[in-house]
Amino acid sequence: MASQPSGRTTIAVIAAEAGVSVPTVSKVLNGRPDVSPRTRATVEEVLARHQYRRRGRGPASSGPPLLDLCFHEFDNDWALEIIRGVEAAAAEHGIGVVLSELGGRHRPEQSWLDAVLARRPIGVLLAQSSLSAGQRHQLESRSIPFVVIDTEGELPKDVPTVGSNNWHGGLAATSHLIELGHRRIAMISGPSDVLCSRARVDGYRSAHDNAGVATDPALVRWGDFSVSAGYEHGLALLSLPERPTAIFAGSDLQALGVLRAARERGLEVPRDVSVVGYDNLPLTEWVGPALTTVDQPLQAMSRTATQMLVALARGQEPPLRRVELATELVVRESSAPPAA
Amino acid sequence: MASQPSGRTTIAVIAAEAGVSVPTVSKVLNGRPDVSPRTRATVEEVLARHQYRRRGRGPASSGPPLLDLCFHEFDNDWALEIIRGVEAAAAEHGIGVVLSELGGRHRPEQSWLDAVLARRPIGVLLAQSSLSAGQRHQLESRSIPFVVIDTEGELPKDVPTVGSNNWHGGLAATSHLIELGHRRIAMISGPSDVLCSRARVDGYRSAHDNAGVATDPALVRWGDFSVSAGYEHGLALLSLPERPTAIFAGSDLQALGVLRAARERGLEVPRDVSVVGYDNLPLTEWVGPALTTVDQPLQAMSRTATQMLVALARGQEPPLRRVELATELVVRESSAPPAA
Numbered sequence: 001m002a003s004q005p006s007g008r009t010t011i012a013v014i015a016a017e018a019g020v021s022v023p024t025v026s027k028v029l030n031g032r033p034d035v036s037p038r039t040r041a042t043v044e045e046v047l048a049r050h051q052y053r054r055r056g057r058g059p060a061s062s063g064p065p066l067l068d069l070c071f072h073e074f075d076n077d078w079a080l081e082i083i084r085g086v087e088a089a090a091a092e093h094g095i096g097v098v099l100s101e102l103g104g105r106h107r108p109e110q111s112w113l114d115a116v117l118a119r120r121p122i123g124v125l126l127a128q129s130s131l132s133a134g135q136r137h138q139l140e141s142r143s144i145p146f147v148v149i150d151t152e153g154e155l156p157k158d159v160p161t162v163g164s165n166n167w168h169g170g171l172a173a174t175s176h177l178i179e180l181g182h183r184r185i186a187m188i189s190g191p192s193d194v195l196c197s198r199a200r201v202d203g204y205r206s207a208h209d210n211a212g213v214a215t216d217p218a219l220v221r222w223g224d225f226s227v228s229a230g231y232e233h234g235l236a237l238l239s240l241p242e243r244p245t246a247i248f249a250g251s252d253l254q255a256l257g258v259l260r261a262a263r264e265r266g267l268e269v270p271r272d273v274s275v276v277g278y279d280n281l282p283l284t285e286w287v288g289p290a291l292t293t294v295d296q297p298l299q300a301m302s303r304t305a306t307q308m309l310v311a312l313a314r315g316q317e318p319p320l321r322r323v324e325l326a327t328e329l330v331v332r333e334s335s336a337p338p339a340a
Numbered sequence: 341m342a343s344q345p346s347g348r349t350t351i352a353v354i355a356a357e358a359g360v361s362v363p364t365v366s367k368v369l370n371g372r373p374d375v376s377p378r379t380r381a382t383v384e385e386v387l388a389r390h391q392y393r394r395r396g397r398g399p400a401s402s403g404p405p406l407l408d409l410c411f412h413e414f415d416n417d418w419a420l421e422i423i424r425g426v427e428a429a430a431a432e433h434g435i436g437v438v439l440s441e442l443g444g445r446h447r448p449e450q451s452w453l454d455a456v457l458a459r460r461p462i463g464v465l466l467a468q469s470s471l472s473a474g475q476r477h478q479l480e481s482r483s484i485p486f487v488v489i490d491t492e493g494e495l496p497k498d499v500p501t502v503g504s505n506n507w508h509g510g511l512a513a514t515s516h517l518i519e520l521g522h523r524r525i526a527m528i529s530g531p532s533d534v535l536c537s538r539a540r541v542d543g544y545r546s547a548h549d550n551a552g553v554a555t556d557p558a559l560v561r562w563g564d565f566s567v568s569a570g571y572e573h574g575l576a577l578l579s580l581p582e583r584p585t586a587i588f589a590g591s592d593l594q595a596l597g598v599l600r601a602a603r604e605r606g607l608e609v610p611r612d613v614s615v616v617g618y619d620n621l622p623l624t625e626w627v628g629p630a631l632t633t634v635d636q637p638l639q640a641m642s643r644t645a646t647q648m649l650v651a652l653a654r655g656q657e658p659p660l661r662r663v664e665l666a667t668e669l670v671v672r673e674s675s676a677p678p679a680a
Contacts, residue, residue, distance in 0.1 A: 063455070063458040063459035063460060064455045064458055064459060066438065074420065074423070074424065074427075075420075075424070075622075076420075076622075077417065077420070079420070080414065080415075080416075080417070080419070080420050083414070083423075083439070084414065084415070084441070087414075087439060087440065087441055088441075091440070091441075094455070096438045096440070096455060096459065097438060097439050097440070098406065098436045098437060098438050098439075099423070099427060099437050099438075099439050100427065100431070100436070100437075101424070101427055101428075101431075115403070115404045115434070115436060118403040118404055119403035119404060119436065120403060227623070227626045231626070256623065256626045256627070257626060259628060260626055260628060263628050282415075282416075283567070283596065283623070286567045286571070286596050286597060286600055287596070287627060287628075288599060288600060288603050288627075288628055
């Protein structure tokens with residue numbers, strides 16, 4: 001592990017300054033529950049002020065190394081693809097993967113962090129979840145590195161992240177529809193406060209600008225990435241007096257919802273309306289019609305993030321701290337020229 | 341932890357009989373790599389002969405307890421539902437879940453077992469994977485309990501298992517189709533050497549017997565549970581000179597493949613052919629048409645298995661060692677009376 005310039009601060013110095021004993025500082029460092037919240041806050045504050053870094057992780061366990069993989073939610077194939085990539089890459093290094101879910105929250109609670117501190121994994125992978133500055137510091141002071149996969153928000157420049165080029169994905173999908181001849185293209189994106197949703201919408205707008213086609217703000221919708229969001233926005237869009245001839249969905253699940261909405265409106269895809277998804281989940285080639293979608297290399301992303309984490313855990317600086325993998329349009333059956 | 345009658349055998353006795361030192365026996369018990377395969381085999385053999393049981397798990401780690409969840413393969417929503425159920429139940433007990441996949445093998449390799457022995461989890465959950473008698477004994481001698489979820493084969497009576505009533509699922513799905521008026525019903529099941537596949541086919545046959553309808557052996561197919569298996573068997577069945585009017589698939593993924601095969605043959609579901617799936621995965625209500633399917637309570641199964649494991653780890657005997665949860669038919673859009 002890298003020792004920081006400030007790494008010379010000893011536990012004794014921290015203890016003296018916090019007005020507690022050395023074993024108490026040690027308990028706080030190891031995420032032990034038997035310290036009062038107030039004492040703990042004081043110790044964390046002193047640790048942060050000194051930019052304390054434990055030298056070396058020090059095994060909590062005589063067993064094989066572990067890494068923690070934390071999801072804001074795993075309820076769909078997107079998560080499954082990430083899990084598979086991490087598990088395969090970790091297995092190559094003999095590292096066990098401990099999986100947790102935050103039940104839909106984007107930021108873990110302290111109890112999760114305490115378990116991590118006590119477990120002393122080689123590092124932490126955060127998938128669409130992120131840490132507060134205080135939480136990041138707790139990991140840093142224990143020399144536990146972390147990497148964010150597909151971040152949902154802006155992060156300080158030195159936080160290592162792996163994602164994919166969402167802007168280009170939005171651009172490629174929309175350009176494809178414009179080239180087919182569509183001029184009224186709706187977009188259903190993810191939540192407006194999530195970075196990847198905004199990047200995809202910007203790509204959608206740029207494609208219009210490039211082609212000299214005006215966008216209609218009424219055709220851009222924000223939702224979550226679920227099937228039901230796609231279904232509801234799809235129903236609303238397909239009920240507009242001047243309905244779009246194509247819908248670009250922010251996820252394959254949303255696209256499935258749009259397909260259902262089209263069926264209920266008696267519209268045939270792609271004859272009456274084209275639909276493009278996002279993610280290229282394994283099922284998309286099997287649904288009817290097979291989905292045109294943007295391939296997001298989820299397994300490659302999670303493999304890359306795992307390798308970056310292993311390097312950081314060895315005290316190596318990875319070649320890049322910000323990795324963005326390429327996205328690619330996959331054309332299948334659900335997109336076609338608009339009806340004449 | 342329960343101590344067995346034979347628990348009085350000490351490590352010293354084992355060491356003497358195996359002709360090795362006490363620390364060597366200890367290394368073998370803890371899955372340490374620095375013991376020759378031959379020495380190890382000798383020690384395991386003596387451990388087995390004495391039915392040695394370590395008293396108590398003894399934490400390998402000062403960190404929070406872990407359990408190991410092992411899949412033969414996690415490549416679909418079936419696995420995701422199991423993972424979610426286990427993670428949620430384990431989190432309630434403050435237990436971390438270590439996830440591994442056997443890359444399609446139904447039986448883990450020794451390297452996986454060594455990692456488990458070294459990790460000392462509170463127990464092991466095996467999903468559609470199983471252990472050899474020797475592997476079971478390795479866990480038993482370390483007092484690491486295990487529970488099998490949805491076993492793929494026959495197991496000794498004392499091995500704790502949680503599954504669902506596959507025979508009843510097969511019966512209910514087929515009876516539904518017979519009641520709709522179908523008389524030529526095909527079935528695509530899973531692999532013929534997997535217990536649940538056979539139970540579902542038996543349910544299919546019993547439904548026919550109950551109704552006094554003859555079955556045609558040419559209409560019963562065995563495959564794996566993938567979309568492509570459903571697609572290929574679906575194409576073959578729908579090309580028969582006297583084609584079935586309904587197809588009961590062994591998984592929702594297979595059913596998706598059958599839907600695609602029907603589209604390619606120009607057949608409309610359910611007008612020209614009814615399709616019933618199995619599992620009731622979250623996506624089945626969204627595909628077109630929404631699938632009639634057999635609900636397998638996957639999250640409840642994995643929650644039950646986790647609770648059983650926690651009880652065993654505490655030295656408690658669970659109320660039942662063989663739990664089978666009820667399956668239930670969910671009727672949606674893909675099944676209807678046959679065309680007149």
